Amino acid sequence: MEHIIIVGGGAGGLSLATRLGRHFHRKRTVQVSLIDRSPTHLWKPLLHEVAAGTIDAAFDELNFRFHGRRHHFQFIQGSVNAVDPSTRTLTLSEEVYQHGRTRIPKRELHYDYLVLAVGGVSNDFGVPGALEHCYFLDSKQQAEQFHSTLLEYCMGIAHSKQTKPTLNINIIGGGATGVELAAELTHTAEELRQYTSATATPVTFRLTLLEAGPRILPALSEKLSASATKTLEKIGVDVRCGIAVKACRSDGLETAGGDTLAGDLQVWAAGVKAPGWLSAIEGLQTNNRNQLTVLPDLRCCGDEHIFAIGDCASLMLPNGGFVPPRAQAAHQMADVAYKNILRLRKDKSPKAFHYRDFGSLVSLSRFNTVGGLFGGLACGELRIGGFLARIVYLSLYRMHLVSVHGLVHSLVIAFAARLHRKIKPRLKLH
Numbered sequence: 001m002e003h004i005i006i007v008g009g010g011a012g013g014l015s016l017a018t019r020l021g022r023h024f025h026r027k028r029t030v031q032v033s034l035i036d037r038s039p040t041h042l043w044k045p046l047l048h049e050v051a052a053g054t055i056d057a058a059f060d061e062l063n064f065r066f067h068g069r070r071h072h073f074q075f076i077q078g079s080v081n082a083v084d085p086s087t088r089t090l091t092l093s094e095e096v097y098q099h100g101r102t103r104i105p106k107r108e109l110h111y112d113y114l115v116l117a118v119g120g121v122s123n124d125f126g127v128p129g130a131l132e133h134c135y136f137l138d139s140k141q142q143a144e145q146f147h148s149t150l151l152e153y154c155m156g157i158a159h160s161k162q163t164k165p166t167l168n169i170n171i172i173g174g175g176a177t178g179v180e181l182a183a184e185l186t187h188t189a190e191e192l193r194q195y196t197s198a199t200a201t202p203v204t205f206r207l208t209l210l211e212a213g214p215r216i217l218p219a220l221s222e223k224l225s226a227s228a229t230k231t232l233e234k235i236g237v238d239v240r241c242g243i244a245v246k247a248c249r250s251d252g253l254e255t256a257g258g259d260t261l262a263g264d265l266q267v268w269a270a271g272v273k274a275p276g277w278l279s280a281i282e283g284l285q286t287n288n289r290n291q292l293t294v295l296p297d298l299r300c301c302g303d304e305h306i307f308a309i310g311d312c313a314s315l316m317l318p319n320g321g322f323v324p325p326r327a328q329a330a331h332q333m334a335d336v337a338y339k340n341i342l343r344l345r346k347d348k349s350p351k352a353f354h355y356r357d358f359g360s361l362v363s364l365s366r367f368n369t370v371g372g373l374f375g376g377l378a379c380g381e382l383r384i385g386g387f388l389a390r391i392v393y394l395s396l397y398r399m400h401l402v403s404v405h406g407l408v409h410s411l412v413i414a415f416a417a418r419l420h421r422k423i424k425p426r427l428k429l430h
Contacts, residue, residue: 002030004341005090005111007080009036009064010044012310012330012337013117015403019338021073032073033109035092039064039077042140043400044119045327048177050143051267052184053150053428054191054365057140059420062404078107083114083281085303090114113305113341116278116292117334120311120325123271123289129248130172134268137177146267147428153264154192154203165203170253170263172245173270174211175219176362179228181267182209183364186235191427207237208261210253212244212270217370219324219360224370231368245270272325274312287314297350298337307340309333315353323355327396331403332356361393369393 004024006017017034024030040061042050049055068075078092088111095104121138124130135146150167157165169185171178189205196202209216209232216232216239217225232239244256252263274290283302285293291314293301298313300306310330315323323329333353340350361371369389401410 001028002112002345003033003110004030004113004115005033005035005109006115006117007035007090008117008119008310008312009034009038009041010117010119010310010330011327011400012334013115013119014041014062014064014067015331016115016117016309016334016338017073018067018071018404019334020341021068021071023338023342025072033076034064034068034073035076035078035080036064037077037079038139038141040140041067043327043397045176045397047137047140047143048181048184050140051135051137051146051150051181052188053147054184054187054426056424056428057144059417061140067404076109078104080118080277081106082277083306085281085283085306088112088114088305111305113307113344115307115309115337115341116300116312117308117310117330118275118278118312119330120272120274122268123273124268125271127245127248130245130268133248133250134172134266136268137181146265150188150265151429157264158196158201158203162201165201166206167203168206168252168262168264169208170261170266171207171209172248172253172266172268174209174213174216174239174241175269176217176360178209178211178267178269179216179232180363180365181269182207182232182237183235183367186237186367187365188427195425195427195429205236208263209237209239210243210245210255210261211239211241213241215241217362220362220370220372224362224372227370228362228364228368231364231370235367272311278312289314296352297340298333298353299340299350307337309337315355317355326360327400328358329355331400361389361396363390363393 004020006013020032024032040063042057042061050057064075081091081093083090089108092107094102094106097103122136137143153167157167171182185205185207193202215225217228229239245253246256247254253261276290278292279286279290285301291312292308294308294313294315298307298309300308311325336353343350359372363369371389401413
């Protein structure tokens, strides 16, 4: 039986597995498998809201095994240990219980076509102490761990003897994740005050956003960056640009300029790279961020049976630069990979991928939303903000749901979400 394996259940990988599963479900000669280390999928742009507690991941996540059964693909939970293009096999790591006993031994799977859609992880750039003393928001588990710790700190500080209890939070990185988290945490602080007990004092968040570059949100225009900076400063976030972090400690940060910045909690949101194991695949080309270099048809340079899509793929654009690490790019790549796999099975030439830039939007919680649409227009992007931008931002998530669930089920999910907000607190309190 022919075997198509997709590794990574992010925006692109899940969409591709769903479409291939639907296409081949009546053909018993093709098996579609999706591999991911997590049993559930959560749209990555929501992770900052999970970390802040403004959404509950348990409601928004999707179970891979259930979804695979409905859409006719096999889900395999596990972590890829190695890929051997010469034999077209991949190896999944051994799974062990907490006490060390083997739960699932190493497994070896054969593929006819392999699609690597493993996404990206935060790039700590080798800064000393970053891994040990900073939180990262690369997964639901990391976001939930940060939120749990945040509540514990607030509880402890609220019952301390401080006259004005203050929680110092440093966020390293002025990209979309860092900016959105800073705004969302400001909203979290306001909500928490409503649930402070009579024996405690409301905690104030002191938020500092550090960016090594000259301005935050470098992917957006200078005007939009300035608008976001103005909003953040208005709600009390200390935005500091042109400051690189030299080292991270348990009690704060050291900057390249020699200053020390105190911090109770620190989040690293600077830079993106692909997982390191990709660079160990023999015969494939990777760049200095471990991304796989791909041809215009999204097949990896060095092997015609392996595709790479999403944040782990490096594809140069015709006018220079590379396809950006965005959810919209992953969805577009999944669409082309789907068509090219079907074409190759029919001995047809694959089509080239052409990236369409629909713009970028950044949500500053309930305070503002800024962004630009149709960045590929010759006359420049269409800058939007406020309520209109918020509506467009929310529609992006709805479009993702439609690509995965279909229109009818997405409408049901949207209706259920409204009911959920009516009966639950506006902040996750545990």
